[in-house]
Amino acid sequence: MGELAKKLFERKVNSTRMKTFRGKHSTVEVRDRRAIKKFKKGLEYNFWKEVAFLSYLQPHGFVPSLYSIRPERLEVEMEFIDGVTIGEKARNGELEAKDVLSCMDICRKLDEMMIQKEEMHMPDKHIIFRDGKAYFIDFERSVIKKNPSNVTQFFSYLLKLKVADLSIMEFVREYSRKMDDESYLRLRRAVERALIVLD
């Protein structure tokens, strides 16, 4: 094969291997288990927030590994989580009690760290399960806040999915008032009981 033909062939192979997602704020290119999130022009603030929160959360094991950043191109290179989104799981009737509880625990962790992820009431595409483990993606809108509401927002998602019901509301209210471990555990147990009934 001539040099030019070889190059064209390689380019074809590479391009077929590449997958692209289009978000509102970015384009995400997937190549060799890496996701490269390219922010749209002018979204420097979103870019730096994604980088800051992803870095901060690295030791906790529920976000993609951060590989590199290219600020001049607004690009973040991270691990591609090849799995099933929570939305898909829910629609296929495959969302199990342990999945729901592990997401709630991550929301509690974010609350404790005073990180408001934003949009936890509609995390359809932003929680991905791989090998039974939940990963949260997309931190570009996150903020530091004294009283974050990740757990309570996630609870409203559970209501929408009809995997929890309003009988748990009193525990949600108590948790959002106190935000302590005890009220979280009470809420967690109530959700767990509701999930067992629904299973």
Ligand SMILES: Nc1ncnc2c1ncn2[C@@H]1O[C@H](COP(=O)(O)OP(=O)(O)OP(=O)(O)O)[C@@H](O)[C@H]1O
């Ligand atoms: N690390 C990753 N692993 C797996 N899939 C990813 C990853 N990062 C992004 N994606 C995919 O790309 C899509 C867009 O990414 P993301 O949500 O971060 O972009 P966005 O521009 O902030 O979009 P949005 O409009 O949803 O806020 C995601 O819904 C997901 O399908």
Ligand SMILES: [Mg+2]
């Ligand atoms: Mg986003």
